[in-house]
Amino acid sequence: MSRKAMLCLIAALACGPAAHAQQAAPAEIKIGHVHAASGAYASISMPVYDGLKLWIDQQNAGGGAMVKPFGKKIPLKLISYDDQSNPGTAATLINQLITQDKVDILVADSGSVLTAVAVPIAREHKMLLFNPTGTGAPFFTKDNPYIALLADPASTIWPKYLAGFLTTDGVKDGLKRLAILYATNDFTTTQANALRGFVKQSGAAIDIVYDQGVPTNTSNYGVLINNIAAAKPDAVVELGYVGNDIAFLRNLQDAGQKFKFLFALYPGVETDEVLKNVGAQAMDHVFTYVTSQAIEYKPNVGMTLDQFREAFEKSYKGQGVEFGFNAIAGYHSGLMIGQALADTDSLQQLDLRRALFAQSGKVTTLDGTFELDDTGAQIGEITPLGQIIADPKGAVRNVVVFPHELAAGKPLYE
Amino acid sequence: MLLHAALSGLVFGFYFTLVGLGLNLVFGVMRIVNLAHGDFLMLGAYSAFWLFGLYHLHPLLSAACVLVVFTLVGLPLYYLVVPRLLAARDSEMLSLILFFGLQQMIEAVTSIAFGTTERSIPGRVLGSGPVRLLGQALPTSWVFSAGVSLAAVALVYVYLYQTRLGMLTRAVMVSREEAVATGIDLHRVCAIAFGLGLGLAGIAGVFAPFMLGSVTPAIGPEINIAAFAVIVVGTLGNPLGTVLGGIVYGVSLMLMQTYLSSWANLLPNLLLIAVLLVRPTGLLGRRVRRA
Structure with a gap:
């Protein structure tokens, strides 16, 4: 093989994956979520849903979220089902998001009761569970890499x-x-x-x-x-x-x-x-x-508390969803999903995990400092x-x- | 602690008498199960919340408005759905399915209209500070709500036993076929009873924020379970039994909270199972219903 041909081959090999990656970039990143629009947990679930949706809408207004492996912004598609505050329904819907909708990102419902059913399912399917506020101690074990608590500290830390x-x-x-x-x-x-x-x-x-x-x-x-x-x-x-x-x-x-x-x-x-x-x-x-609704943190990612409150109340005024910590938790969860997408090597779940854990201790949002321990429990945000x-x-x-x-x-x- | 629990249970039980009364009246007259009963109660609560927020209307006046409006709403609703149910071979089972659907619709529409956050009316509206009964301090709003409940029960009894329409209603309760054979306008009697059932649920709803702390569009199914426990304990189809069922439910709940608090939510189911096993006809049985 001539030297010129060899150089061409090396160049082709070097460019190949990038060119392939560009071609394989998905038209959208699917974010799967369950929320409770009715039932006993609706009042803590809907603010999380609305906060997350607000972040997604903002990202899409700017062309989508930056996804590192494709080197460009990709629109986000939120697929969210109503579990009616029923853990059994939540389990079915989480399964549906993973197996039927084949979402790229899986976000649990708000609160420990409805998160509890999602933890084993996500683990079984090797999907990283982006967990906004499910803080129950049993969720976090060293042998389960498929969970990360995003927006409030583990229940063992709260008191x-x-x-x-x-x-x-x-x-x-x-x-x-x-x-x-x-x-x-x-x-x-x-x-x-x-x-x-x-x-x-x-x-x-x-x-x-x-x-x-x-x-x-x-x-x-x-x-x-x-x-x-x-x-x-x-x-x-x-x-x-x-x-x-x-x-x-x-x-x-x-x-x-x-x-x-x-x-x-x-x-x-x-x-x-x-x-x-x-x-x-x-x-x-x-x-x-x-909680973060009463403390003014200086975020290095996302809006300040006042900016977010204004945006939230403008978007959801008159819809019967109160602004509070759970709204912040939903928005903050979106921010951390964005950080993970911007830093991941691929959309493989363990790459997403690595990218999310790499933010630990480096990111401060309106919710405080994001810091995870090795089980995925949140330890940075304080109460x-x-x-x-x-x-x-x-x-x-x-x-x-x-x-x-x-x-x-x-x-x-x- | 025991005296306080018993007294609180009595007051709470009077309120739950009202919660179950409308459901029992509808079942007693029509032999259909209104699974949307708890949601009509919830609508009563939201009506009171809305009337208080907009016009600072006292809950007592709200209760009067709700009784009239809900009763009037009940009349066309009856003619829309119930005659078809009554004509069916298995009206009880069909009513379960139909009213379950209605219950889901009401909850969904209310969630859209009002949102899912907790709503309530300030407790001071019914009087501030506790009331002392037998040396025990009870919230004024509880005593007030229990008083209204007893007044509503009394009115139902006046209606059933002191009016001609009430007599016709009792005739239908005893035997629908015989009542029709004697020329009673079945649907007129049933429609009024159905409307009254909704009206009573509405009144119970007005006082729900005071007894339950707050309300959301989702409280209906849980209210239904409690209401079923009350009327099954008392005797299904017997309004007098509802009073007894309410007292048994209220006192048992408070005793459970005192001595076995973690298990208190099992109480309605335990009562239902116990009564169905030991005395399926309820504490008062059929004899009183037919008296």
Whole structure:
């Protein structure tokens, strides 16, 4: 073979894959998702869906998302089915997305209950599950590379600062008798377990005087509140979904019962929704988590909190979906999908995983710093302890009270 | 704790009497199962939410409006679907399928119209602070809702036992064929009972935000399960039994929450199974229904 022919062959071989890749670029990237447009989890699922859809619409308005292996922007197609808050339906639809629609990216529904069914199916089909908010501890194991928690910390991390406060400042302030009431689902049961564990590990002089689980569909807390009061706790921690917390806080106000320290989960997660249902007075002085809707991070990817809130409310005004943490989670999930597509070597699932994990610790969005551990659990985004402060006009703000380095105020007890 | 649980259960049970009353009236008169009952209750809740948000209408006035409107809506709805069901060979089974479809439609349309977030009316509208009964503090809104429920039950009894139309209704409940044979206008009696059933569900819905914390378009099926437990325990087709069923349900639920809280959501199913195994006719049985 002549030297010229050899050079031509080498050039052809070198250019071949690129030319092939250009030809093989798909017309669209299919993002498969399930959401709950009705049923018990619709109020935490629809904001995630809307936030994700907003990101996809924005990308498509600019020609699509950059996909590295093809060196160009490719339009995104969202295929999202309504699982009606039914785990069985969600499982069927996840299967359909993988086997029939053959999606490139698989995104779970919001919350641990509906994510739980998707985890084994994604693993079986070797599809990376982009998991917005399913935080249950059992989802994350070292032998399963096909899951990544995107938008909020694993449930084992959530109560870290709450427990930190109770076992240090709280004990000093006389919070020595603790009551825990939780809804029996993966999300809040894991948190209750973690809280107990943190308290026990600390060796602090805290006595758990009430510790009960209730079904997640509990809508009446009158008797439970009376039973908690009978145990004479100094601090009460109530962990539930948004409907649970609304019912709990309303029943507490209706019963005229007060506790020195009261923690509820959702006032800091879906603040607007809880405010509309229970009013500022019932939320005043309630301790809660501080999520990204109350903290202004400086994102190096995507919109700021104010920009996103404006865009969200403009897009979905009057559709009955409140802005809150879950809306941020949906948008943030989109951002991380975009980051993975922009950095992946191919659309193979393990390449997508590598690209997504490569963002760990480098990307900050309006949701905070994205950081994964080796099981795919989110550990970067934090949930400091805050306290809701109501003003006379009926507005509320969530003030960080712990840890000290982030604190913007001191805790106020009833 | 026991006294508080029992008292709360009693109050809660009175409310659930109202929840089950409309369903039982419809079944008792027409022998059809309205699986959309919980969704009409949900619509009552959204009506009250809407009326309060727009006009600050007190729930009591909303309840009166809802009773009238829902009853009137029930009349054409009856003539649209029920006569065909009654003419069918297996009307009970067909009614399950038909009203299940209606239930899905109502939930979907409400989700589109109002969204899926939780909705409620401030508890202070029915009075602030607790009420003390036998030394126990109970929310004013609960006591108020229970009072309205008892008033609604009383009105149903006045209708059934003190009016001519009520007498005709009871005649249909005892034997549809004999009632028709004596010249009773079956469809007129049934249409009014159907409308009243929806109206009662609507009233129960008005007070649902106070008893259940908040409502979403998805509460219907869960309400149906509780309502079924109440009326099966009491006696299917017997409105008086609904009161007893409501009390048994309410007190049992509060005792479960006190002593076995994690299992409280099993209660409706446990009650249904227990009654069907031990006393399939319900606690009051057929004798009272035919009295």
